[in-house]
Amino acid sequence: MGYSLWIALLTTLICLVIAYPVALVVAFAAPKWRPLLLLLVILPFWTNLLVRTYALKSVLGSSSPLSQLAEGIYKSVTGSETFPGLILNDLGVIIGLVYVHLPFMVLPLYTALEKLDRSYLEASLDLGASQWRTFFQVMVPLTLPAIIAGCIITFIPAFGALVTPALLGGTDSLMIGSLIEDQIKRANNWPLGSALSMLLVYATFLILALQSWLSERRARRTELRA
Amino acid sequence: MPLTTTARASRRSFLKHSLTVAAVVPLASRMAWAAERKLNIYNFDTYIGPTTLESFSKATGITTRYDLYADNAELFARLREGNPGYDVICPTNDTVERMILADLLVPLDHSKIPNLANLEPRFMDAAYDKGRKYSATYFWGTLGIGYRSDAVKAVLGEAPLDSWQYVYGADSAKFAGKIAWASDVSALIGCGLKMLGHSLNSTDEAALKQLEETLIANKKNVRTIAGDNGQELLLAGEVDLAIDFNGDIKQVSTEEPKITYVVPKEGGQLWEDSWCIAKGAANIAEAHEFINYILTPEVHADIAKEVGYALPNAKAKALMDAAYLADPIIFPSDEVVKVSEYAKYLSEEMSQKYTDIITRVRAA
Amino acid sequence: MSTPAGPLDYTRRWSLRLTVAAALLFLYVPLLVMMAFSFNDSTRIIRWEGFSTRWYESVWQNTALIEAFTNSMVIAFSATLLATAIGTGLAICLWRFRFPGKTLVEAVNGLPIVIPEISLGVAMMIFFKQINWPSDLAWPLNLLPIIIAHVAFAFPFVTLVVRARLTGFDRSLEEAAFDLGAGMGLFLRDILLPYLKPALIAGALLAFTLSLDDFVITYFVSEVGSTTLPVKIYSQLRFKVQPDINAAFTVLIVLTASIAIAAAFILNTMQKKNKS
Incomplete structure (x- = not known):
């Protein structure tokens, strides 16, 4: 449970950091190129999850150039004799989950950035704020609903992920998703399987209620201003 | 009399159907009622010869769906509801047992499957299906340790890799970080119990406790638990x-x-996939014909060439080449078979216990 | 083109371009590996044994694979269309109206996202059993249960994305439209939907991807004779995933990408002509 939580949180965070600039570039590209760029981002995800994960596995496997490069760097930096590898451990699970869930973050962010009123950004920059400050104090607050939506649809599937941890994880990579599956399929234990599912459900109710409350508050504020 | 009842019943169910999906019924093909003989097969993909179904249709005039x-x-969950x-299915022995207990199978009419006589005597009876009332063996095999012979030789020299100790026990330290366990519950627990000298299906509390501790102690030597x-x-x-x-x-x-395979001397797990007829099957006669066709020596041998598993069919084996018959990976020695066991379907309570042990081992 | 990059020309900032290039590399390297291995003269996907187009020939002859592929496409397109419509409708209702229990509806909307696939799959299987869904419909009607199930788990994703875009909508536009005598239909068609277009595209892409990839739920609700691509792939796992699967996906990706790029260029030149 705690393990799933950490892995999913980290995955969501990394997805957010990678997806934001991607969504930003797509949203600020000339309008005619936007659908094409968006499609390019999502196209890799039309291959089957298993096929995709196997491909990622061969890219990161211990005999791959990438892994050997990482091994060289790791050994020279830490002075350690053994390299834990890029996959079959928690790192593998996180890389895999980020890979699998990235479009879930890019798409909602794009829809928000695309409508962003640029005059706010210009005003902020004109008033002497730095790009970073503009980013954190103008852009992020304005796209907050999309950030929350993106985090929800990234975090929840990552939390319950099954295939990726099974293929890329080590011995400790027991995610709640495979726990539920084991209970239901192998032990035929529907009550415990359902109870575990309910944990997920409660967590979502909480997050969604929070989101709903935030957007209500925002709407009320806009009305007050108007 | 029976005729009228069926007619009424089907009219009633027809009405019920049309009420449920009034919108789609006009397009529905109810023409499939025709006299055409059909068979719905439910199995793994590529677990049959590439032309088997085609030649079956040619020989019998039965159209198949695979x-x-x-x-x-998943098969069990699907059929239980x-x-x-589906008419014929091909579950593994412990699932066959579970399905018999759950009353999900139709007994086989042996008189309609004369080719059953082609099977080796030891497949004519089974602990999981007494008298083979419900199942006809398709292929069988073992669960053991696959390994890289060069890497093992580098560590053990000329000594053979012949014990579960090298994966589950203290000797696993010799291959630290180079071992993959299997996440399959009965593999992890059953074979672990074999190492400790118990039955593969032992339900003994003390034995299970000892196994759990052994697994937790040696988990550090394991790279991953593979699906x-x-x-x-x-x-x-x-x-x-x-x-x-x-x-x-x-x-x-x-x-x-360089990759080869061994079933350790303590014995491993035996498995069997068998053709069965699912309860509720509409085409029972066709299903018998299909099972009989599969057990024809030439047909069974052709499938074995494609699938590469061990044949239970004596007459089909006679058609195979020497390399296949002598392959130690496919056919374990008689001594190994003697000490190995089939995984039994344990009660739901026991399965739960097994699953819990694995969960604790993984989380440790 | 030679004008210096303005402060908001994010597409022309090198730091951003590099980040995006790195992200795309991350996304596409495994895909390129898969494509490369579709030309591999070996039955396995791990090692290179020489160039061959045999898997493409084998896709062409593999009627079961083509059937599964067609089923998946029919399901994904129908489910995407319906899920986008329903998801958008729900998002608009949740945004436009205030009613008691609204938070509850929103939370319930999130349920299909959270409930593990296996629970959802079994629940839907039981549902179709309970309502006596006819099991001997002809193609493509035998795909209906799968389509319905896919719509059910995909539309909440659409709702979330569309909701996120709606939160920033300037309500004065709505008031202005109604003041000028526009009805609800006109307002939706001329103002709201054009504004939502990017979210509709994003939501539809999301729904399509989810539908195309689903195995567990599909497995439990599928009728006899409605094998989809993921069901085929997962069922091959017991032996090995056949290499012609790689070839099939390479065809899908290359075809989609070429059509999209061609369409973008054609639109582009048409627009240029219109301007001149």
Whole structure:
């Protein structure tokens, strides 16, 4: 449970950091190129999850150039004799989950950035704020609903992920998703399987209620201003 | 009289259907009622010869549909809620047992499957299906350790890798970081129990406790707990030892001759996939014809050439080449078979206990 | 083109371009590996044994694979269309109206996202059994249960994305439209939907991807004779995933990408002509 939580949180965070600039570039590209760029981002995800994960596995496997490069760097930096590898451990699970869930973050962010009123950004920059400050104090607050939506649809599937941890994880990579599956399929234990599912459900109710409350508050504020 | 009842019943169910989906019925093909003989087969993909179904249709005039499932537990879950229309299925022995207990299978009429006589005597009776009332063996095999012979030789020298100790016990330290366990519950627990000198299906509390402690103590030497991909990890060089089914290891050993396979001297797990007829099947006569056709020596041998598993069919074996029959990965020695066991379907309570042990081992 | 990059020309900032290039590399390297291995003269996907187009020939002859592929496409397109419509409708209702229990509806909307696939799959299987769904419909009607199930788990994703875009909508536009005598239909068609277009595209892409990839739920609700691509792939796992699967996906990706790029260029030149 705690393990799933950490892995999913980290995955969501990394997805957010990678997806934001991607969504930003797509949203600020000339309008005619936007659908094409968006499609390019999502196209890799039309291959089957298993096929995709196997491909990622061969890219990161211990005999791959990438892994050997990482091994060289790791050994020279830490002075350690053994390299834990890029996959079959928690790192593998996180890389895999980020890979699998990235479009879930890019798409909602794009829809928000695309409508962003640029005059706010210009005003902020004109008033002497730095790009970073503009980013954190103008852009992020304005796209907050999309950030929350993106985090929800990234975090929840990552939390319950099954295939990726099974293929890329080590011995400790027991995610709640495979726990539920084991209970239901192998032990035929529907009550415990359902109870575990309910944990997920409660967590979502909480997050969604929070989101709903935030957007209500925002709407009320806009009305007050108007 | 029976005729009228059926007619009324089907009219009633027809009405019910049309009420449920009034909108789609006009397009529905109810013409499929025709006299055409059909058979719905439910099995793994590629677990049959590439032309088997075609030649079956040619020989019998029966049209087939070949649908797919991905594991036995899913097959069970699907059929327990009511058969969606499948006639023949091909579950593994412990699932056959579970399905018999859950009353999900139709007894086989042996008089309609004369080719059953082609099977070796030991497949004519089974602990999980007394008298073979419900199942006809398709293929069988073992679960053991697949390994890279060069890597093992580098560590053990001329000594053979012949014990579960090298994967589950203290000797696993010799291959630290180069071992893949299998996540399959009965593999991990059953074979672990074999190492400790118990039955593969032991329910003894003390034995299970001891096993759990052993597994937790040696988990540090294990690289990963593989799903059904131990053979891929061996081939990719991620691990040197992987617990897996013989058929999987056979496949990769043809690509990498250094990969080979052993069932440890304590004995391993035996498995059997058998054709059964699902309760609720609409085409029972056709299903018998199909099973009989599969057990024809030429047909069964052709499938074996494609699938590469061990044949239970004596007459089909006579048609195979010497390399296949002498392959130690496919056919374990009689001594190994003698000490190995089939996984039994344990009660739901016991399955739960097993699952809990694995969960604790993984979380430790 | 030679004008210096303005402060908001994010597409022309090198730091951003590099980040995006790295992200795309991350996304596409495994895909390129898969494509490369579709030309591999070996039955396995791990090692290179020489160039061959045999898997493409084998896709062409593999009627079962083509059937599964067609089924998946029919399901994905129908489910995407319906899920986008329903998801958008729900998002608009949740945004436009205030009613008691609204938070509850929103939370319930999130349920299909959270409930594990296996629970959802078994629940839907039981549902179709309970309502006596006819099991002997002809193609493509036998795909209906799968389509319905896919719509059910995909539309909440659409709702979330569309909701996120709606939160920033300037309500004065709505008031202005109604003041000028526009009805609800006109307002939706001329103002709201054009504004939502990017979210509709994003939501539809999301729904399509989810539908194309689903195995567990599909497995449990599928009728006899409605094998989809993921069901086929997962069922092959017991032996090995056949290499012609790689070839099939390479065809899908290359075809989609070429059509999209061609369409973008054609639109582009048409627009240029219109301007001149």
